[in-house]
Amino acid sequence: MREEEPNTSEPPAVSAEELVLRSRNLLGELEDLECFLASKNRRESELGSVELRQFKNSIIAESNSLQKSLRQLTGADLTSEKTVHTLRSSNLPFYEAVWAAAKRSTGLIAFNKRFYWDETADDIKAINTRISDRTPVKTRRRNVLVDIVTRGGLEWVKVSTITETRLLFDMAKAGWENGEDSDDVEPSVAGSGDELSLVKLARELSRAAQATRIHYRHPQIRFVLPKVALGIIPAIDSLIANIQATGAQVECGPSPTANCGTPAPALKDIAENLLVDPFADFSPTLNIDCTILLALVSDLSHGAVAPEPRFHHAIMRQIELEKQEKLLPDLLFPAMGARELVCTREAHRRMREIVELIGTRTEKGRTALLMGDDPGKPRDVLVREFRELSDHHVPEHWNLPVKVVESDVDARKTLPATAKIVAENLSEINRSVFLFGWASGQTTISSNRTVAKLIENLVEEHRKGDDEMGPSIWLCPTARSLVGKEKNRRSWGKG
Template sequence: MDTNSAHPEKGETAHLHQDLEGKITELNVADAVIEVESEERDTEDGSVTEVGPEVDAQGLASEMQERCRTLLSELEEFSQYLKAQRKENTVELRTFRNGLQSEMKLIDKLAKKDTPNETTVHSLRSSNFLFYASVWSTAKACNGLTALSRRFYWDPNQAMPNINGEISTRGTKHRTWSAVADVVCQNGLEWVKVSSNTEKRIIWDLAKAGWVGDSESEDFEDDDYDDPQGILRQVESLVKAAKATRVRYRHPSIRLVLPRISRTPKAKEVDMVIQKIRNLGVTVQTAEDMAEELPLSDRLHKLVADRIETFSEVLNIDCTVLLAFASDLSHGRVEPEDWHNKMIQRQRKMEAEEQLLPCSLWPACKNKKMVCTREAAVRMQEIVNTIGTINEKERTDLLMNLNTDARLTTAQRLEEFQKLSDYTIPPDWQLPIEVIDVSVPGMLKQLPPVAEKIAESLSEINRSVTLYGWQSGQTTISSNRAVAKEVESMIEESRESDEIGPDIWLCSTTRSLVGKEKERRGGVKEKTGESESS
């Protein structure tokens, strides 16, 4: 094989540099090619910092220190907001924060130099800080943020996609195939790549990869363009990772943010690169699309990932959540008893730390109408009648219309419910929960073929709840993690097209009935759909 044909060397190098110099001249850039090679340094996103007129090194260092402190301060403000919302584990910030802190140390070190010179200025201008600033600026304009600087892995030979961005093995082979999304938002459904590349940098990348000249040449269309730092290659890798990943049954969409590139580039080669990126199905945002940056305080509530915003207007309530609504454990302090089993003891402690209804389930339900299948309602009442306390039985009657006089208004139900809880009952909680009669054979006719396989693997309760939520397009509220994972895995394993499975939202924890001493001591088991699903 002729190595010169694969990598430009010696005689070809002069030609490449001449071509590159011509393109840079067209963009009115004063730097010569040799200066670009020696005076530019790659930054985090593959962009470069250009050397300009002489500047005050100390002043530049002070300015960058201040901007870096401001960014770190905003990041800390966001972290504190997440903690206040009990959502600190829903957004990955560590990698981004660590990178920014390292950059801050570098800037501080340069600022302390006794005799700053041109080398100091160059080091400051070559800092990755501008990249971090661009990423954070982009992130603040997003909704449902879940990560900054998140690396995704994929295996080209893997048949089943990574579910919700997770893979089972993180070996050497998987780490070879990876890509970084600078911002992950829309609750995981959008991955954003941010690049502060200039037109000059894109042309330089093309030259390093061995392509210069006529933009119509076959070399430009060749998919073997493989500069690992080039923006085209970065985006291609991210697209491959997205195609190997599904988040709630969907492939994430990709957006590329180019704040230093115009919608109509001066160089046709740059326009061709951007068009090729668009042809990958990527949304490209250029300088003209950049929105005015709002204060962080105005964006905090939108930044926090909130799956609740994606819920259907009517909610399908699983048996596990019906029990949580009725349980004494969910409505205040339960005094410890020697006959309480380990599960009850653990749930008492969990409720003391994080109140399930005020902090999770009531905000999830908001003022939405709630329904449940008759199978779930009947099983719930069987459990309550067997081991429930007096208060748990009364709450169950108020939750649904199985026994209670149907003429009770919502306001009357809430008033009675308040008497049975230490917490303030939301005035817009839509009681009663409507009980729905469903037909499994009828629902299966309206669902993808894989639904029959799923139905066979589930218990009667889980079958009715899962299929009804799926067929009706309603969000199912559940704490049955085992069933949710089983259903998602079966859909992916049997996938023939872009089937969208049931939308299941899992609350953070479960609640059992406290029950009566006699039944609990006697070993009566509280069988819900969760225990029957295995």
């Protein structure tokens, strides 16, 4: 993490004892966050986990350093140059500012994370004007450090505790006159060696964001400058405008309208906001893939299944996974909620074929309820009878039955040209499921990671512009096959 350069031109405003206490309080809050996340049983493979280790270790090291300084400063002259430098050199205020910004965010993913992009030959030549156009230059890998990754990965936050005084000094050194950069400030062009560090950083973050996509979208960049105010010094306003010209948002303080100018909220009041909600962007109607239909009726999903010698190794693995995390109450029921559930006719047909061929009596019974074989049974009766075939609590609001719909080929005509390339690379059943969800704007729930990744790669490779999006797909991190009857069969339910 790039710490802020300390300002040692003024006497320390706090004592070593106070800094030590503040470092312990900060560590305590991070440990409280870890406990909160653990209580939510956040999976490492999901967006619910938060990368905390490196940030926490930096604070531990700073706290240890402060405690050592406290012992050394006992009885020392607190106004001496050495003492002033020691106290003002602490990185603790920067770490506190990062944590305060994180607590005002939502969907926390990580602290202190690097992102990469490839710098082209033209970019390198633009930075170093001494390089001739005829000089061959190899593309090089560049990276930039992001202090906080939030909104499920869609926002990068960069915090700087630089002061207005230091900014004005740096601007004068870089040759700014009347608040204007003497170099070319076009955001798409890399700056020179004496460019202001904040503007250069904004450009680097922009380049990295353009090389990164989360669900087909580029992350938004947000700068947090708690010690810089807007509307007071024109030169600083101009600097902020240069940062904003790269596409970044900028929060300044202290100001009545700036979040970073107010005290950070207590962790207990905002802890839930820090969790990523993986279902926030779900459509009101969910398109259920064949893999999920099978998981919803599998005996493996509804209670303890004793291993048998006849079981395929994939089923043995799923039995172990179910012991660690219950697929229905922990993942699928929360994902589906009370939303309407549909599946394409092709997905329904394939699911029925597998259930009829190898399904157990209870798996067939659940299938009849899930698909509403008896149209006279209302939803509450279907839920009640389904509950009788499960060891888990089946939510009252579960929207049974799953409705079978036609995968309207005509509707696909509204899709971008990329969809044709995607369709050519999918099997008939996957074409019906994923292109239907894409054309209808419905979120598709699937455990078919291979197909979902193929679709994402094809869309990214062949899309015509940044506004072109692929289908909304939620991948269930684990699958469940039917228990089945055959001894040496392969694992069914992979779609």
